[in-house]
Amino acid sequence: MIDVLDGPAAIAIADELGPLYAASFGPEEDTDRFTTETLPKHAARADFRLVAVRQDGPLVGFAYGYTGERGQWWPERVVEAVGAELAAEWVGGHFEVVELAVHPEAQRQGLGTALMTELMRDLPHRRALLGTDVDDGPAPRLYRRLGWQLLYPDLGWGSALYGLDKGVPETS
Numbered sequence: 001m002i003d004v005l006d007g008p009a010a011i012a013i014a015d016e017l018g019p020l021y022a023a024s025f026g027p028e029e030d031t032d033r034f035t036t037e038t039l040p041k042h043a044a045r046a047d048f049r050l051v052a053v054r055q056d057g058p059l060v061g062f063a064y065g066y067t068g069e070r071g072q073w074w075p076e077r078v079v080e081a082v083g084a085e086l087a088a089e090w091v092g093g094h095f096e097v098v099e100l101a102v103h104p105e106a107q108r109q110g111l112g113t114a115l116m117t118e119l120m121r122d123l124p125h126r127r128a129l130l131g132t133d134v135d136d137g138p139a140p141r142l143y144r145r146l147g148w149q150l151l152y153p154d155l156g157w158g159s160a161l162y163g164l165d166k167g168v169p170e171t172s
């Protein structure tokens with residue numbers, strides 16, 4: 001079962017998220033910085049939501065995002081990279097998917113797909129953005145299967161920009 005957590009609830013499980021982050025992204029990643037700086041900063045942002053999945057107790061996967069705005073670090077880097085036209089259409093007020101991670105021993109069971117589906121469920125945002133590997137690995141394949149489109153192949157730091165556009169809701 002997937003839990004949906006708000007900012008305070010996500011910070012409350014930071015001691016579980018840290019080891020999972022390290023196991024999924026690799027020991028070279030700065031896990032302390034993730035749990036003590038990045039996560040608390042992001043957890044305070046508008047519409048923050050973290051989804052987490054457990055198997056027989058231990059946490060084995062999580063994903064999170066929030067509303068991204070101009071002036072924040074990542075959107076500004078994206079604007080610089082992609083140019084004015086694409087930026088005007090996509091950047092600012094979008095839902096920003098920041099992390100998706102599944103423990104290596106729990107991968108290829110559909111958990112990553114289930115986490116992304118739950119993270120995006122019933123969001124009011126028309127558009128969503130994320131950065132992922134430029135190589136065609138499991139993550140970009142997963143996003144494309146869920147309807148995300150490649151917007152920009154290389155932002156300049158080994159990351160490709162993907163977007164999801166839900167379109168304008170129909171009015172009757």
Ligand SMILES: CC(C)(COP(=O)(O)OP(=O)(O)OC[C@H]1O[C@@H](n2cnc3c(N)ncnc32)[C@H](O)[C@@H]1OP(=O)(O)O)[C@@H](O)C(=O)NCCC(=O)NCCS
Pocket residue numbers: 024025099100101102103106107108109110111112113114131132133137138139141142
């Ligand atoms: C990307 C990531 C989150 C995917 O998680 P996952 O739980 O393995 O995702 P899924 O199981 O939904 O799908 C992955 C693959 O398993 C396959 N799969 C799903 N259920 C399966 C099952 N029951 N049996 C066999 N294969 C299955 C999917 O078809 C998919 O195949 P593909 O890679 O060939 O397209 C995971 O690989 C990860 O944490 N990677 C490291 C961190 C990372 O890169 N995060 C993304 C940052 S942008």
